[in-house]
Amino acid sequence: MERRKILITTKTYPSISTKYKETVCTAGILLDEDEKPVQWIRIYPVRFRELEFDQRYKRWSxxxxxxxxxxxxxxxxxYRINDTSISVIREIGTKNNWEERKSFVLPLQFSSIAEIQAQRKSLGIIKPKSIENYFLKKTDREWSSKQQAVQDQGDLFEPSVDLEKIPYQFGYKFTEIDGVKHSYTISDWEISQLYRGCRNRSKYSTLEGKENEAISKVKQKLEDEFLSKKDLYFIVGNLKNHCKVFMIIGIFYPPKTAQKNEVQTLSLFDL
Structure with a gap:
């Protein structure tokens, strides 16, 4: 293995793995020694919740x-990663309308999904021509029996906290610059955490009430605020066993217009 620098641009909500029990797929940008962007990179597996506290990288680290x-x-x-070797160097902030973040990400932008595929790539960032709407889909509330069995394999020395299944998927319907329309779900951990945080802080007494309030706040963020105030780009990636199937694995959302000094990211998103 070779030690390299990577800018973390997004990480997906944890998934159940029969081999690693629980893993997080992380996408980022491989950097050279001078911290210049080289290419998009996917690192896996990362047992994120088992990392030492000082190794738990945030997005834009x-x-x-x-x-x-x-x-x-x-x-x-x-790429495979030795997750015990992770060292966090620094975090990239949002000064000057995300200027430094843009300097890493935008040189590696693709025009469309078709261009990503034409170059035989599986990961990249695109800017939609238009976003028609945000959508919500219900999913299973429980893990499959096979996935639950993996979670039930306890560790005598370090019992783990069960991974919660999010019973909803959020997504966008959008049109690319080439006129092709897509309907993609979002697997970004930030969005799942936004939902969980809003639900857990809800003052409603019933689970239904808590979930409905959380859904409403996610919609407000993704539909009302993001579509009106943010200059949205989608970090997209395909599935290993279904190479033509892409999803949004991260949202890049600098402000549309200049604001004072530094635009703060949501505290809910500090993962």
Whole structure:
């Protein structure tokens, strides 16, 4: 393995793995020694909730870690990581309307999903021509029996906290610059955490009331605030076993207009 620098741009909500029990797929930008962007990268597996506290990188952190190409994954951006080797170097802030973040991300922008596929890539950032609407879909409330069995395999020395299943998927319907329309769900951990945080702070006494309030606040964020105040880009990636199927794995949302000094990201999103 080789130690390299990576800018973390997004991480997905944890998933259940029969091999690693619980993992997080992280997307970012591989950097050279001078911290210049080289290419998009996917690092896996990361047992995020088992990392030492000072290794739990936030989004927009530059980390150093031992990585190598994942030869079992045909997608060239996929790398294996030694998650015990992770060291957080620094965080990239939002000064001057996200100027520094843009300097890393926008040079690696694609025009469309079609361009990503034409270049035989599986990961990248695009800017939709228009966003028609936000949508919500219900999903299973419980993990499958196989996934639950993995969680039930307790550790005698370090019992883990069960991973919560989010019973909703959020997403956007949008049109690309080439006129192609898409309806993509969002797997970004930030959005799942926004939902969980709003539900847990709700003053309603019933679960239904708490969930409805949380859903309303997620809609307010993704539909009302993001579509009116943010210059939205989508970080998209495909599925290993379904290479033509893409989803939104992260949202890049600098402000549409200049604001005073520094635009603060939501505290709910500080993961």
């Amino acid at each position: 530059i980390i150093s870690a031992e990585i190598e190409r994942n030869e079992k994954d045909f997608r060239e951006e996929s």
